[in-house]
Amino acid sequence: MSIIFSNPNEYSLLELKPLINSKILSVDIGTKKHGVAISSTNMKFSYPLQVVLSYKEIHNIFKENNCNTLLVGYPFYDKNDIDSPESLICKIVDNFVKEFATIFENSVIIYVDENFSSTIVANQIKKQSGYIDSNVAAYLLNEFLEKLTFL
Numbered sequence: 001m002s003i004i005f006s007n008p009n010e011y012s013l014l015e016l017k018p019l020i021n022s023k024i025l026s027v028d029i030g031t032k033k034h035g036v037a038i039s040s041t042n043m044k045f046s047y048p049l050q051v052v053l054s055y056k057e058i059h060n061i062f063k064e065n066n067c068n069t070l071l072v073g074y075p076f077y078d079k080n081d082i083d084s085p086e087s088l089i090c091k092i093v094d095n096f097v098k099e100f101a102t103i104f105e106n107s108v109i110i111y112v113d114e115n116f117s118s119t120i121v122a123n124q125i126k127k128q129s130g131y132i133d134s135n136v137a138a139y140l141l142n143e144f145l146e147k148l149t150f151l
Helices: 013-019 055-064 085-103 117-124 131-149
Strands: 003-005 024-028 034-039 046-052 069-074 108-113
Touching: 003 013, 013 108, 013 131, 024 055, 024 131, 034 055, 034 131, 046 055, 046 131, 055 085, 069 085, 069 131, 085 108, 108 131
Parallel strands: 003 108, 024 069, 069 108
Antiparallel strands: 024 034, 034 046
């Protein structure tokens, strides 16, 4: 059974660290395309991998890289605002995680706040088609890894 940490305010990084025993895959789920990044083996760095169009591609990357942890960007501040475009993303991400947890039963899934991440990344790199999504996934993962190293 997968372990899902869905609210960053309710889990401690100290709880998570012992559960993470391999590379971490990070995803920025979108309505049409999904950015994917991966951590280094020593979990010190993150690398943007690619932009994919299907969940199956994410599943394959997770499996091929022997990952046990999935980091998922999630727009927490707009979750309950039904009229916001972010509420659609929340539903899409929740459905993706539900499916993922069924396929990868022994995985650790961690939601992280993705608010403003696209804006931050877009200001750091030239916006080229497709690159923003995988770089957002890498940014989210790098932020998480930086916190883990201080434990």
